[in-house]
Amino acid sequence: MKRILLCLAMMLLVAGTASAQRGLNCHPVFRGKVVPLERMVTTEVRGGGMATYKLDYYRGVSFQADTALARKVAALVTADAEAARSCQTEKTGDLLVYALIELKPDRKVNRYLCYQARSTGFIWVITLLYLEGVATLEDLHSMFEKQETK
Amino acid sequence: MNDKEKYTELVHRYWEAETSPEEEQDLARYVAGVDDPDFDEIRGVLGYLSFGRRKRGLKNRTVRRYSFAAAAASLVAVVVIGLSLLTSKPYSIEDFCVSYAYGVQTFDNEVIMASVESSLADFFAGDTPAETQLIEMFQR
Numbered sequence: 001m002k003r004i005l006l007c008l009a010m011m012l013l014v015a016g017t018a019s020a021q022r023g024l025n026c027h028p029v030f031r032g033k034v035v036p037l038e039r040m041v042t043t044e045v046r047g048g049g050m051a052t053y054k055l056d057y058y059r060g061v062s063f064q065a066d067t068a069l070a071r072k073v074a075a076l077v078t079a080d081a082e083a084a085r086s087c088q089t090e091k092t093g094d095l096l097v098y099a100l101i102e103l104k105p106d107r108k109v110n111r112y113l114c115y116q117a118r119s120t121g122f123i124w125v126i127t128l129l130y131l132e133g134v135a136t137l138e139d140l141h142s143m144f145e146k147q148e149t150k
Numbered sequence: 151m152n153d154k155e156k157y158t159e160l161v162h163r164y165w166e167a168e169t170s171p172e173e174e175q176d177l178a179r180y181v182a183g184v185d186d187p188d189f190d191e192i193r194g195v196l197g198y199l200s201f202g203r204r205k206r207g208l209k210n211r212t213v214r215r216y217s218f219a220a221a222a223a224s225l226v227a228v229v230v231i232g233l234s235l236l237t238s239k240p241y242s243i244e245d246f247c248v249s250y251a252y253g254v255q256t257f258d259n260e261v262i263m264a265s266v267e268s269s270l271a272d273f274f275a276g277d278t279p280a281e282t283q284l285i286e287m288f289q290r
Contacts, residue, residue, distance in 0.1 A: 033185060038253040047245030049263045053270065060269055100273055114273045129269060144275035 024103075025079040026113060029128055034073060035063045053143060055133030056109070062127045070117050070124040071095060077115045077128070084113075086137075092119070102137060110136060154186070161192050 028034050032042075040063040050058055065073065074096035081087040081101050090098040095117070103111040114129040135143075151159075160177050163169050169177070174196070181193040249256040249265070256262060 028185070031185075037250065041249070041251045043249040043262060043265060043269075045247045045262065045266060048247055049259070049266070058266055058270075060266070062269075114269075116272060127269065127272070129273070131270075140270070140274040144271050 024113065024130070025076040026073075026115075026128060026130070029073060029076060030059055030061055030130065034076075035061075035065070035069070039063055050133065053133065054135035054139055055131055057130075057132040059130040060128070062125065065117075065124045065126050066122070067095070067124065070126060073126055073128070074115075074117065077101070077113065080113055100137075106132070108134070110134060112137075112140075153180070154188075157181070158188070161189070164192065 030042075032040065040061045043058065043060045045058040047056060050056060077099050078089075078096055080103070081089060081099055084101045084103050085105070087099060087101040089096060089100075096115070097117045097119075099113070099115040101113040101115070103113055105111060109132050112129070112131040114127070114131070116127045118125045118127075157177060157180050160169065160173060164174065164177060177192070178196045181189040181196060247259045247262050249262045
């Protein structure tokens with residue numbers, strides 16, 4: 001019973017992180033279920049330095065994939081794009097190579113899914129980001145355009 | 151009894167503090183390898199505990215006796231966190247910054263944040279990939 005009380009408190013704390021990408025079709029990618037974690041570069045940041053970008057949470061994965069795997073990941077991203085508030089996508093042939101998706105917000109927290117597939121010959125380098133924060137798309141574009149002009 | 155039934159019972163025993171360290175390790179290994187939503191909560195708790203143990207360098211599980219005051223403090227924390235979750239800004243007990251490159255953890259926050267900025271710039275700075283390619287074509 002005492003352990004339950006303590007674990008209940010921990011569950012609520014963990015829930016903030018664990019639920020961040022839950023509900024997304026891309027969730028298995030971030031969890032290493034599509035590509036093993038040992039084959040990816042994964043980054044996760046909460047708070048701290050993300051405040052600079054008006055973001056609370058950043059989760060990114062990057063990995064190499066063949067065309068078949070790239071199509072599989074693209075299909076997951078496409079599924080998330082269908083339920084999004086807005087999205088900007090690009091394709092090479094019939095393969096999705098770029099997506100900037102504004103997901104439906106969670107209360108007043110904006111959520112974004114960013115996907116890019118770069119071709120290096122026969123291999124694709126896939127980058128998938130999940131972001132949360134109060135920043136709007138305009139805010140984010142403005143921040144990085146200002147950095148470019150510096 | 152299949153695996154799910156076996157480990158479901160183990161989860162119940164875990165909540166009642168009746169599991170041994172070996173059983174907890176076995177349970178942690180199992181829930182880490184299955185994608186069953188029934189085990190999401192225990193997976194979250196065991197993952198958090200595992201991260202904490204690794205961070206503190208603990209090798210042996212220690213048995214702690216929680217007083218009524220500690221239980222009451224936990225309850226208060228639950229209420230406070232619950233109220234915080236109702237506000238617009240999600241509550242976060244602890245900031246963290248972690249990166250793994252092919253299974254090897256990076257501890258350098260500056261390196262991590264530099265990669266974060268680079269990744270964000272790819273999406274939010276200037277042109278999309280197609281526009282970039284078009285610009286490069288006209289510049290040749």
